[in-house]
Amino acid sequence: MKLIGTKWKPLVLFHLLEAPLPSGMLQKKVPGISNKMFTQTVRELEKDVLISREVFPVVPPKGEYQLTERGKTLKSILNALDKWGTQNQNQE
Template identity: 75%
Template sequence: MINNCPLHYTMQLIGTKWKPLILFHLLEGASRSGVLKKKVPDISNKMFTQTVRELEKDGLISRKVYPVVPPKVEYKLTERGQSLEKLLRSLDKWGLEDLRTIKNK
């Protein structure tokens, strides 16, 4: 059954703990998997793999595998993923402002 609520739909795509972080870091441009994983230090290897696979399946990121040894995998935002930039930057700005508010109390 498809839920017609736009927010529900959006949260299904990006509402996990790790997806917004990975998408946010890819706003900087394409990134090798190891570099991207280091930008999200608390994520396990299993969860990283699961998350990028889901993002790729949903068409938000693309994955390019280079035929070299050791394997080189690079992720980047698709056009659909790039359309989330304003939302992701707004969440980042809100977090920055809220952290400042909490520290000043």
Template identity: 50%
Template structure:
């Protein structure tokens, strides 16, 4: 019935970086360090609560670093950890698949 280990590891990957927002957050962080407000501006559809939750989960899974500066107003920066940088390869594969899917959608619309 298929490779159980394969299924389990895909499920684990989706648990860590899956969902609507985590891949988008990770794409932004592959470009470098971002402050919370920058991420909010770059993703206007995400709520503050959801962004905070997703960042916390990524931090708990050692994918991102959260650096807090002791100043007023508070300054917090987010960046990929060394381990988190390994996700870029996966994001590149997802992007290539998305390109192929766009082409397929165009073909389907032409045949309608």
């Protein structure tokens, strides 16, 4: 839980399950996250070796995030959380 137990980390990781995403597209898939929080979240996930970032030498700079092998081990957990959330979203 220490590695993924924040509001935004599971969402960022979940959106990277299918394929790598450019930074801007990944941020758009996480509604409500500020630029500052997005940057902080992906930096922490990189530090914990759950995601990696590839930077392309173009102008303006372009970066793409993807799950690492360690991050991919969370796939079943993230899918289970998504399934549970879908089944229980109207039970408040």
